[in-house]
Amino acid sequence: MKTPALLARALPLVGWLLLAALIFVPPNAGSRYLVYIGTLIALQAALATSLNLVVGYAGQFAMSHAAFYGFGAYASAILINSAGLPFWWSIPATMLAAAVVAAIIGYPALRYTGGVYLALITFAFGELARLSAANWQEVTGGPMGMRITYAPEPLFGFNLATGSGMYWIAIAMLLVTLAVVYFIQRSRFGRALIAVREDEVLAAFLGINVMRHKLIAYVVSSALAAMVGTLYAPFMTFISPDLLSVHETISLVGVVILGGAGTLAGPIVGTFVFLGIPELLRIETLYRLIILGVVIVLVVLLMPQGIVGVANRVVKRWRRTKPPSMPKAGS
Amino acid sequence: MKDGVMLLDIAQTAVDGLMVGGLYATVAVGVTMVFGIMGILNFAHGQMVMLGAYVAFYSVTTGLGFWPGLVLAGLSMGLFGLILERLVFRHTLTDHMAGLTASLGIIMVVEHLASAVFTPDHRTFDPPLAGSVRFAGMTLSAQRLLVLALVLLLVGSFYLFLQRTRFGKAIRAMGQNRTGAALVGVQISHVTAAVFAIGSAMAGAAGALYGSLFAITPYMAAAPLMKGLILTVLGGLGSVPGAVAAGFLLGLAESFGSRYLSASFRDGYGFVLMIVALLYFPTGLFGVRGTARV
Numbered sequence: 040m041k042t043p044a045l046l047a048r049a050l051p052l053v054g055w056l057l058l059a060a061l062i063f064v065p066p067n068a069g070s071r072y073l074v075y076i077g078t079l080i081a082l083q084a085a086l087a088t089s090l091n092l093v094v095g096y097a098g099q100f101a102m103s104h105a106a107f108y109g110f111g112a113y114a115s116a117i118l119i120n121s122a123g124l125p126f127w128w129s130i131p132a133t134m135l136a137a138a139v140v141a142a143i144i145g146y147p148a149l150r151y152t153g154g155v156y157l158a159l160i161t162f163a164f165g166e167l168a169r170l171s172a173a174n175w176q177e178v179t180g181g182p183m184g185m186r187i188t189y190a191p192e193p194l195f196g197f198n199l200a201t202g203s204g205m206y207w208i209a210i211a212m213l214l215v216t217l218a219v220v221y222f223i224q225r226s227r228f229g230r231a232l233i234a235v236r237e238d239e240v241l242a243a244f245l246g247i248n249v250m251r252h253k254l255i256a257y258v259v260s261s262a263l264a265a266m267v268g269t270l271y272a273p274f275m276t277f278i279s280p281d282l283l284s285v286h287e288t289i290s291l292v293g294v295v296i297l298g299g300a301g302t303l304a305g306p307i308v309g310t311f312v313f314l315g316i317p318e319l320l321r322i323e324t325l326y327r328l329i330i331l332g333v334v335i336v337l338v339v340l341l342m343p344q345g346i347v348g349v350a351n352r353v354v355k356r357w358r359r360t361k362p363p364s365m366p367k368a369g370s
Numbered sequence: 371m372k373d374g375v376m377l378l379d380i381a382q383t384a385v386d387g388l389m390v391g392g393l394y395a396t397v398a399v400g401v402t403m404v405f406g407i408m409g410i411l412n413f414a415h416g417q418m419v420m421l422g423a424y425v426a427f428y429s430v431t432t433g434l435g436f437w438p439g440l441v442l443a444g445l446s447m448g449l450f451g452l453i454l455e456r457l458v459f460r461h462t463l464t465d466h467m468a469g470l471t472a473s474l475g476i477i478m479v480v481e482h483l484a485s486a487v488f489t490p491d492h493r494t495f496d497p498p499l500a501g502s503v504r505f506a507g508m509t510l511s512a513q514r515l516l517v518l519a520l521v522l523l524l525v526g527s528f529y530l531f532l533q534r535t536r537f538g539k540a541i542r543a544m545g546q547n548r549t550g551a552a553l554v555g556v557q558i559s560h561v562t563a564a565v566f567a568i569g570s571a572m573a574g575a576a577g578a579l580y581g582s583l584f585a586i587t588p589y590m591a592a593a594p595l596m597k598g599l600i601l602t603v604l605g606g607l608g609s610v611p612g613a614v615a616a617g618f619l620l621g622l623a624e625s626f627g628s629r630y631l632s633a634s635f636r637d638g639y640g641f642v643l644m645i646v647a648l649l650y651f652p653t654g655l656f657g658v659r660g661t662a663r664v
Contacts, residue, residue: 098467100467100470144645147645147648147649148648150648155405155411155466155607156603156648158411158470159411159599159600159602159603159644160603160644160645160648162413162595162596162599163596163599163600163640163641163644164641166592166593166596166637167596167637167638167641169592170637171638284589284592285477285592286477286478286481289474289475289477289478290478292471292474293474293475293478296471325482325485325486328478328482329478329479329482329483329486331475331478332474332475332476332477332478332479332480332482333475333479334475335471335472335474335475335478336458336472336475336476336479339462339468339471339472339475340458340461340462340472
């Protein structure tokens with residue numbers, strides 16, 4: 040057996056091992072730094088996984104993911120500070136609001152094939168959201184940002200206001216996101232979504248409501264991003280309009296593409312490669328982002344299916360060339 | 371007398387709107403043309419504006435002056451566009467997902483390199499024309515008038531180039547049908563490279579003009595790009611006259627909107643216009659290039 044094939048077969052497995060490590064190492068290592076990094080990675084992986092729903096499964100280009108992430112952070116902070124809502128109630132409220140906004144901008148953009156309109160509109164929306172966060176001083180605190188003083192309330196007797204408490208919330212959010220994507224992938228809806236990605240006109244011909252499938256994927260993905268954003272605010276204790284910047288979305292797109300769009304483990308692998316490894320090696324953010332840009336371009340040019348996608352392909356090729364191990368039936 | 375003041379106010383707002391709109395149009399022409407010819411939505415187009423502004427800034431601060439800076443900004447960005455086309459976009463031709471993603475990667479590289487090299491500080495340079503001009507009772511900033519004249523010149527001469535020259539004809543032919551143009555002898559790869567370079571050069575020149583009016587930062591690209599994308603939709607994907615017309619329209623809408631409705635919603639007008647356009651005129655002002663509705 041050739042080594043590349045073995046390696047390739049192991050890659051999705053690597054994703055699950057990384058996830059297991061993310062769940063078991065930080066709480067048991069006794070290091071606050073690891074818990075902090077673990078939370079950050081869990082949040083990013085959850086974001087990447089939810090973006091993958093649109094980019095990977097529906098094949099549509101949404102550039103508004105960071106905007107919804109920031110929307111989640113700001114909306115929940117405003118709901119909690121001004122309306123006095125408990126943290127846990129602010130999550131569904133924020134997700135609902137994000138879903139409504141996503142539906143409003145998704146509907147005109149997704150009526151046509153090709154995905155270009157969605158990229159255009161969502162980019163403009165993201166920029167508009169960032170400008171609103173920066174300029175709407177009375178509500179958002181303007182470019183200086185907002186200080187967050189609240190923390191998640193205890194749940195079932197567990198104190199979740201500490202660093203490790205929020206780490207567990209982040210892990211829970213990642214698992215919820217993964218579960219949503221997993222069930223969508225296994226459902227009739229998910230298969231129809233992939234059909235839409237492969238050929239919209241053909242999918243429409245087969246009786247799939249293309250527009251509705253794309254829109255639902257976009258709305259669910261944006262609502263999940265907003266959910267992750269609600270935790271970001273108390274975790275960082277500070278939010279600013281930079282959170283909504285298009286760079287965040289580009290990093291996420293890069294993570295999804297490097298890991299492998301349209302695979303469940305891909306975003307987790309991508310997040311670790313992009314965030315985990317440089318963080319542990321202490322590479323400065325600026326250089327990390329430059330390298331990330333180069334990697335995005337190279338991945339597009341050289342291996343458009345990402346790490347996990349390439350792995351799957353190698354496995355398939357290896358299976359094809361493998362001599363049949365079963366005795367031929369009937370002869 | 372009140373009517374006179376009102377009229378002057380309207381005229382001044384209109385001139386302001388045309389100027390801003392002209393700047394938007396100069397950026398949008400490149401985006402829409404590259405999309406029409408190559409089928410690629412180049413999000414990195416905004417970076418040309420930013421780099422062009424820096425070229426002009428350094429040219430003014432080193433004493434070379436604004437005019438050489440403007441020319442240099444255009445030329446260097448044209449060259450940069452040519453390099454990008456060779457290295458990256460040639461290989462993602464007509465695959466808009468790949469092209470778009472690659473352009474996102476380029477944004478990351480260029481923007482963060484720029485922030486490392488130029489530092490994130492806000493920079494401004496002295497515009498070539500200071501002070502204001504009084505004309506028929508209106509007080510107009512001389513630099514803004516100059517910018518208006520320059521963008522009109524840029525967009526106008528580009529339009530003439532497209533309509534009147536043989537090369538422009540080749541570009542238009544390719545926009546209509548790539549294969550057909552190749553069949554009648556258009557050198558497709560040359561034209562593609564030229565289109566990319568010209569679009570980038572216009573964005574670079576627009577950047578120099580931007581820099582003479584607004585602060586220059588490594589992260590300034592997002593706003594002009596956002597406007598450029600809105601115009602691309604408003605004017606109809608791939609339509610140059612559409613983008614120009616939409617540019618002036620958006621400039622006027624923003625300028626009148628912020629003068630008479632609300633200034634803080636300035637950037638929202640274009641977005642609302644775009645949503646309405648997509649709902650009711652999905653092919654834009656001059657768009658003929660329809661995508662299937664499913």
